[in-house]
Amino acid sequence: xxxxxxxxxxxxxxxxxxxxxxxxxxxxxxxxxxxxxxSQSSSTPGASSTPGSTASAQDPAAANVQVVPAKGATSVRxxxxxxxATTAGTLQDVTLRDSNGxxxxxxxxAEKSQWTSAPGxxxxxxxxxxxxxQGSDGKSVPxxxxxxxxGANSSLKSSVAPLNGETVGVAMPILIYWNKPVTDRAAVEKxxxxxxxxxxxxxxxxMSSTELHYRPKSYWPAGAKVTVNINTQGVNAGGNLxxxxxxxxxxxxxxxxxxxxxxxxxxxxxxINGKLARTIPITAGKDGFTTRSGVKVIMEKFRTKRMxxxxxxxxxxxxxxxxxxxxQWAQRVTNSGEFIHGAPWSGGSQGSANVSHGCVGMSLxxxxxxxxxxxxxxxxxVTGTARKMETxxxxxxxxxxxxxxxxxxxxx
Numbered sequence: 550x551x552x553x554x555x556x557x558x559x560x561x562x563x564x565x566x567x568x569x570x571x572x573x574x575x576x577x578x579x580x581x582x583x584x585x586x587x588s589q590s591s592s593t594p595g596a597s598s599t600p601g602s603t604a605s606a607q608d609p610a611a612a613n614v615q616v617v618p619a620k621g622a623t624s625v626r627x628x629x630x631x632x633x634a635t636t637a638g639t640l641q642d643v644t645l646r647d648s649n650g651x652x653x654x655x656x657x658x659a660e661k662s663q664w665t666s667a668p669g670x671x672x673x674x675x676x677x678x679x680x681x682x683q684g685s686d687g688k689s690v691p692x693x694x695x696x697x698x699x700g701a702n703s704s705l706k707s708s709v710a711p712l713n714g715e716t717v718g719v720a721m722p723i724l725i726y727w728n729k730p731v732t733d734r735a736a737v738e739k740x741x742x743x744x745x746x747x748x749x750x751x752x753x754x755x756m757s758s759t760e761l762h763y764r765p766k767s768y769w770p771a772g773a774k775v776t777v778n779i780n781t782q783g784v785n786a787g788g789n790l791x792x793x794x795x796x797x798x799x800x801x802x803x804x805x806x807x808x809x810x811x812x813x814x815x816x817x818x819x820x821i822n823g824k825l826a827r828t829i830p831i832t833a834g835k836d837g838f839t840t841r842s843g844v845k846v847i848m849e850k851f852r853t854k855r856m857x858x859x860x861x862x863x864x865x866x867x868x869x870x871x872x873x874x875x876x877q878w879a880q881r882v883t884n885s886g887e888f889i890h891g892a893p894w895s896g897g898s899q900g901s902a903n904v905s906h907g908c909v910g911m912s913l914x915x916x917x918x919x920x921x922x923x924x925x926x927x928x929x930x931v932t933g934t935a936r937k938m939e940t941x942x943x944x945x946x947x948x949x950x951x952x953x954x955x956x957x958x959x960x961x
Contacts, residue, residue: 596617596619608684609636611688612682612684612685612688613636613684614640614692615633615634617632618631622697624697624699624700625670625698627669627670627698627782627791628669628784630665631655631665633664633680634662634664638662640661640682641680641681642680642681643679644678646676648677653666653670654666669783669784671783671793671794672699673697676696676698678694678696679692679693699791703789706727706728707725708725709726709777712798713797713798715800716801716802716924717800717802717924718802718806718847718925719803719926719928720846720926720944720947721800721925721944722762723777724762725760730758731759731786731787731790732786733786734758734959736784736787737781737959738958740779741777742778743777743778744776745774746775749767749769749773751765751766752951752955752957752958752961753958754946754955754957762944768807771802771822772804773801774799775800775802776797776798778795778797779796779797780795782794782795804821804822805820805821805822805823806923806927807819807928808928808930810831810932811933812934813934815830815899816829817831827918829919830899830911831900832899832900832904832905832910833905833910834906834934838869838905838907839907839934840887840903840905840907840908840909841883841931841934842933842936844929844938844945845929846943847881847889847926847927847929848944849881850879851881852920853875853879854875854888855873856872856876858871858906859872871906877890877891877917878891878920879891880919880923883942886907887909890909890916891911892910892916893912895910899911928947
């Protein structure tokens, strides 16, 4: 009889959070009794049949319906799909909702003999399946079933950049930071999608188990609209971590502003939308404080910024110590403290000598103009020194070839 049929599930791999991942035990379902009264083990989802009478189940023309997981099942894995199937006729409609009334989307097969939910249920939630099936005999049969997913014991939170609604530069990577390590990176990554109004090729790259980046093969197209779909609800990220929510982040790419700094020539050029907009005399790092070469990305912008050499290990009393409380038009490009900023105290050296502690300095007039042109995420390409950018010292995603960067994907 169909009411005693047991259907096994395979593990459905899943996605990322912006958001919450929740730890739980990892059995498939709680015990559920079939029509015969036999109990199914917690590792077997099982199926329930509707309408449930022996007579209808034996009628080949009746719309015998099976729902997986079985009616009344508990501790159902959130990463398992819900299926509703009929052995005769078609499914007229199927609805799956949680206890808050939120609807879970799903799709029918071509014959409308099976409906399968989208991946990712909420942990610790109760669900109701309802609908109608019609047998080949023309008779309608109601569909009704309930079950509960595994409960939540802990959560994993994340933060995302760019922010929703932000406009950023053409080199801006997508950044996801986790407060706990993700051990099943492939499961998380499979549930992430990035779409752009101007199609681009791109890839995810795991900087660590708690930090995930994405960049396109080349800089983002100016003006593109980008959507990051973080479909992490119900994903198992390894061990007892389960996705508890999903969300989308939308951002816009601004105009193309590409900066090139030539340390040897003491010169910086700024190209806007592919055309040279300004050439600026600069000073860069002196001996012992050499400015790093490589592709840097503007990370933060400050109208004024206190700069204290103690933050980079230079103590008061050292000839190289400084503490300036109002450095103007400062834009951070490394974690280690390199900025591009106004530096009126080095005006005599700008364009002719490198006298800074690693930052790129220029006149206040040029710094103000440059600040007004840039966005977080704009690239700054520095050449002319043997000191190279260290991976992770800022947003260093553009210092590898795309082929090399792509190997950092769990799905490569």
